[in-house]
Structure formats: C-alpha cells, structure tokens
Amino acid sequence: HPPTIQMEGSSVLSRASCRAKGGAPGFKVAILGAAGGIGQSLSMLVKMNPLVSVLHLYDVVNAPGVTADVSHMDTGAVVRGFLGQQQLENALTGMDLVIIPAGVPRKPGMTRDDLFKINAGIVKTLCEGVAKCCPRAIVGLISNPVNSTVPIAAEVFKKAGTFDPKKLLGVTTLDVVRANTFVAEVLGIDPREVNVPVVGGHAGVTILPLLSQVKPPCSFTPEEINYLTDRIQNGGTEVVEAKAGAGSATLSMAYAAAKFADACLRGLRGDAGVIECSFVSSQVTELPFFATKVRLGRTGAEEIFPLGPLNEYEREGKERVSRKHSEGGLLHQ
Ligand code: NAI
Numbered sequence: 001h002p003p004t005i006q007m008e009g010s011s012v013l014s015r016a017s018c019r020a021k022g023g024a025p026g027f028k029v030a031i032l033g034a035a036g037g038i039g040q041s042l043s044m045l046v047k048m049n050p051l052v053s054v055l056h057l058y059d060v061v062n063a064p065g066v067t068a069d070v071s072h073m074d075t076g077a078v079v080r081g082f083l084g085q086q087q088l089e090n091a092l093t094g095m096d097l098v099i100i101p102a103g104v105p106r107k108p109g110m111t112r113d114d115l116f117k118i119n120a121g122i123v124k125t126l127c128e129g130v131a132k133c134c135p136r137a138i139v140g141l142i143s144n145p146v147n148s149t150v151p152i153a154a155e156v157f158k159k160a161g162t163f164d165p166k167k168l169l170g171v172t173t174l175d176v177v178r179a180n181t182f183v184a185e186v187l188g189i190d191p192r193e194v195n196v197p198v199v200g201g202h203a204g205v206t207i208l209p210l211l212s213q214v215k216p217p218c219s220f221t222p223e224e225i226n227y228l229t230d231r232i233q234n235g236g237t238e239v240v241e242a243k244a245g246a247g248s249a250t251l252s253m254a255y256a257a258a259k260f261a262d263a264c265l266r267g268l269r270g271d272a273g274v275i276e277c278s279f280v281s282s283q284v285t286e287l288p289f290f291a292t293k294v295r296l297g298r299t300g301a302e303e304i305f306p307l308g309p310l311n312e313y314e315r316e317g318k319e320r321v322s323r324k325h326s327e328g329g330l331l332h333q
Helices: 012-022 037-047 063-071 085-092 112-133 146-160 173-187 222-233 235-243 251-269 312-326
Strands: 027-032 052-059 078-083 097-100 138-141 168-170 198-200 207-209 275-281 289-297 300-304
Touching: 027 037, 027 085, 027 251, 037 052, 037 063, 037 251, 052 063, 052 085, 063 078, 078 085, 085 112, 097 112, 097 251, 112 138, 112 146, 138 146, 138 251, 146 168, 146 275, 146 289, 168 289, 173 198, 173 207, 173 222, 173 235, 173 251, 173 275, 198 312, 207 222, 207 312, 222 235, 222 312, 251 275, 251 289, 251 300, 275 300
Parallel strands: 027 052, 027 097, 052 078, 097 138, 138 168
Antiparallel strands: 168 275, 198 207, 198 289, 275 289, 289 300
16 A cells, blocks of 8 residues: 655655646645644644645644644545655745744743744744745735734745735734624624624734624624623633643634635635735834735735724724834734
8 A cells, every 4th residue: 555644755645746736726725833733723624625726734743644634534635744844845835825823822921922032933934935935825824923923924025025915914813703703792693694803913902803893783882892802802811721731722713714714715716805804014004014804816915904984992992002013012912
C-alpha cells in the first residue's frame, strides 16, 4: 500500500496533483498553524467547503497527523501536509487564500500585549513566505493581537513590494459571531436571523459593536446596551477563564474563520453582495487600520463601508479607540 498521508514529498502527492488538476474547479487554500487548537478544527471545516479544491496544511509540529486525519474525509478538496519551515514555500506556492492561525494563544493573566512579541515574529516569517510564493493571495490573519499583527504583515508586504491593502484582512469574525449570539439571546430570537456590525479593533474597548445598526431593527435598554457591549468586548476573556489554562477560543474561532474563508472564496468566485466585517487598512477614520464592513470580491476587500450613523454611546466608544491609538495603546493592546 502507498503511504496514505499526502505529505510533501510522498508518492501519493503526484496522484493527488492529477486529481486536483482534473477535478472540479475550486480554490487553493493554505492554513498556517494547522495543527493548533484553531488550526485543527478550521482544517476540518475548510475541508468541508465545496469551493476548495486543494487544501495545504502547514505547521511546525504535528502536520502529518492532522493531514492524515483530515484527508480521510470524503469531500472534494485534496489535502496535503507541510511540516517545518523548509516546507513553507511549497505550502504557499499557488495559493488563492492563506489563513493564519499560527502563534501562541492567551493564557489566564496574559494580555494580548504579552502575545505580541512571540506572535509578531511568527507572522513576519509567514508573511515573508506569502510575499515570495503567493503575493496575490488573500491573507486572513487570525494570530493575535490582530490590532498589531495586521500592521506588521502590511510592513512585511510593503518591504517586499507586494502590499495590496485589499488582500490583507484581519479576522474579526468571532466578534461578530459572539455579538450575533449574545444579541439573539437578549432578544429571544434565532441567532441566524441577527446581524450585528462590529467595528474598530480586536481587543477590549477597541471592539465596538454597533447595536444601533442591528438587523433586524430593534432597540435595547441602556442596561442591555451596557451588558451586551461588555460581554462582546470580553468574550475572549470569558473563554480564557473558563478554559483555565487550556488556551483561548478555538472551536468558535474555527467556526468564525471558516465562515470568513467561505465569504472570501465566494467573493473570489465573483458572487455579488458578500459583506463581512474585517480589520483592514482604512480611510474610514483617522486610524490607519480599522475594522468595518467590507465587500469581498475577486480582488479581496473591494469596498470599505463607512461606519454609518452612530448614536452618542457609539461615538464615545469610537473616541475611546482614537484616544487609545494616540496614546500608542491600540497597536499593542
Ligand atoms: P495553539 O497553540 O493551539 O496553536 C497554534 C499553532 O501554531 C500550533 O500548532 C503551533 O505549532 C503553530 N505555530 C507556532 N509557530 C509557528 C510557525 N512559526 N509557523 C507555523 N505554525 C506555527 O493556539 P490557538 O488556540 O490555535 O491560537 C492561535 C492564535 O490565534 C493565537 O495567536 C490566538 O491568540 C489567536 N486567536 C485569535 C482570535 C481572533 O479572533 N482573531 C480568537 C482566538 C485566538
């Protein structure tokens, strides 16, 4: 029997390539950090996406195991594994979409600031690989602190001469997913019917749910607004504390990232009206990067929407973000 794990360099790889070439049209997606808590669930969910024809799973540890496991799923995508930095370039070559959940997660007592030093270095190396091997790919960055890793990735791409602001997307979908869930709970309706725009950044008070723009239209008492804003802003900490040392959000994050990846792929396919919130290079406020609703198309975030009418509470929240930024707080928080 041939080896069943389609790792880089294995004999099954060539047959898999044939299937990928001759098979249904679809997109090539790489997950960097695929063996992690987010990465494993995300690999499974992306393998289930019918828009994906090739799925590359890269990590510095345990990539063969995850690849073997996920590759047994009887869905269309051909799965290949890549282990260690010497295989990074092959993992990235030809990719349309690169999702990055590589890095260390937050432990109790750690702020996103503590993560910064470690994850900044990891993101830098991975983005250098993207610039070299798939400079036209859309990059969805999950590694925290997103408020800082996205600007770092932008600098790497600028240095390499490949920066396209439409293609660098900080993944803030989990904030929206949480907001939809918590708002639905308060309203007593199905979360699938709820859409809450969440703008700003991806840490603490920089997370700004726009509760005045919730779909379907509804209104909240001041107590509900305080409760919801606080819970949405601290959803990450709620999970970190409940896991008590075992990491941060992985399952809901993988779900959110899979949702985001699917939106990116529908945009690449040319679907109309694909709108998600994302932390992007932006002129919507005075801040260089800001999460807002964006329209995803064939070239990435093709349209960045303005914030829309804000109420007094939301304007104050936005002012707080600006102040944090001018104090140097937005970048590292
Ligand atoms: P984890 O520790 O379970 O997995 C991280 C994976 O990255 C590990 O498999 C590790 O081997 C891999 N890795 C480390 N260095 C690497 C490198 N140089 N190249 C490739 N892979 C590398 O962590 P988890 O829980 O999956 O979290 C990953 C990241 O996602 C963390 O930075 C976390 O803070 C962030 N996160 C972001 C969220 C968001 O909403 N954007 C929500 C939750 C977590």
